[in-house]
Amino acid sequence: MQSQKKSAIQPERDIGKQLRAVGITPTQQRVQIAEILFARPQHLSADQILASVNSLGTTASKATIYNTLGLFARRGLIREVIVDPVKVFYDSNTSTHHHFFNLDSGELTDIDADKVVVTNLPELPGDTQLEGIDIIFRVRSSHPHEEN
Amino acid sequence: MQSQKKSAIQPERDIGKQLRAVGITPTQQRVQIAEILFARPQHLSADQILASVNSLGTTASKATIYNTLGLFARRGLIREVIVDPVKVFYDSNTSTHHHFFNLDSGELTDIDADKVVVTNLPELPGDTQLEGIDIIFRVRSSHPHEEN
DNA sequence: TCAGTAAATTAGATAAAGTCTATTTTGTTG
DNA sequence: CAACAAAATAGACTTTATCTAATTTACTGA
Ligand SMILES: [Mn+2]
Ligand SMILES: [Mn+2]
Ligand SMILES: [Zn+2]
Ligand SMILES: [Zn+2]
Numbered sequence A, B: 001m002q003s004q005k006k007s008a009i010q011p012e013r014d015i016g017k018q019l020r021a022v023g024i025t026p027t028q029q030r031v032q033i034a035e036i037l038f039a040r041p042q043h044l045s046a047d048q049i050l051a052s053v054n055s056l057g058t059t060a061s062k063a064t065i066y067n068t069l070g071l072f073a074r075r076g077l078i079r080e081v082i083v084d085p086v087k088v089f090y091d092s093n094t095s096t097h098h099h100f101f102n103l104d105s106g107e108l109t110d111i112d113a114d115k116v117v118v119t120n121l122p123e124l125p126g127d128t129q130l131e132g133i134d135i136i137f138r139v140r141s142s143h144p145h146e147e148n
Numbered sequence C: 001t002c003a004g005t006a007a008a009t010t011a012g013a014t015a016a017a018g019t020c021t022a023t024t025t026t027g028t029t030g
Numbered sequence D: 001c002a003a004c005a006a007a008a009t010a011g012a013c014t015t016t017a018t019c020t021a022a023t024t025t026a027c028t029g030a
Helices: A011-021 A028-038 A046-055 A062-074 B011-021 B028-038 B046-055 B062-074
Strands: A079-084 A087-091 A097-102 A108-112 A117-120 A128-141 B079-084 B087-091 B097-102 B108-112 B117-120 B128-141
Touching: A011 A028, A028 A046, A028 A062, A046 A062, A046 A087, A062 A087, A079 A097, A079 A128, A079 B079, B011 B028, B028 B046, B028 B062, B046 B062, B046 B087, B062 B087, B079 B097, B079 B128
Parallel strands: A097 A128, B097 B128
Antiparallel strands: A079 A087, A097 A108, A117 B117, A128 B128, B079 B087, B097 B108
């Protein structure tokens, strides 16, 4: 049993492989960020991720957070969701799906792709190719709404 | 023909009525902003509207631009479109429709509602009411795409 | 082991969109 | 014209995100 692997769970290794699989060198910071995001399907802002990383042992700078999130998104490990005018959400659920966005709470919720069926599609503008379709159901918490 | 209306076109009056119809006092600045937006269906940023207003006779401050756009949106005269992470688009087309968003050029284009048919709708989360559905087709100008 | 190198991280400056506050301007009404 | 309310304004401020120049880390090959 000398030079054998330890039997303890090594999630870091797993994530390391996941990152290498898409050509990303798994640094300490990147692994931390990935661990947070990939723990479960969720929607986090850069700020939340920064806070989360720095609440654990290792810290990462704001610049690294943004660099890493951009890199992960370009490599398809996460998805950027633009629904809130003030900040981007990073979505660790990369399967095709849609969103409820609660305008009152700012909460973002997943909708399974098969819950929404789009039958008729428009033809694309000349010389463009489709990158993706975003469907957002904007909802309000139903208490008597004001206007003005 | 003494106290009769002049025969010249008076678009200001028209816009004045449109504003009053939704309970907005038509001030000089608001009318200017409305004239620019309502000239045709289009997607403009606050910055573009500010520049446009100030290139004409009357000027308006940044604060007034934002106040007015917010007011118009709340009263349903225009629609806010959230697709670009860095700025909001104000859409003078308030009929139900969807959008192409060209990620390369930042250009936003309308899609008639009847070009896209959504057959299956998800049930809303408990105690929320639907405010609207946004469907965005993200496209790229088709030249060999880079990654990294 | 260690020098050499490239990749990654970092602090902090900077940029841009949008909001807020205190003040002034404008318009209305008696 | 006086009194008042609504609207506009300058500029300070906040927040998200990017950029830059310097430092740190990690890998490679002798
Ligand atoms: Mn904003
Ligand atoms: Mn942004
Ligand atoms: Zn999602
Ligand atoms: Zn539109």
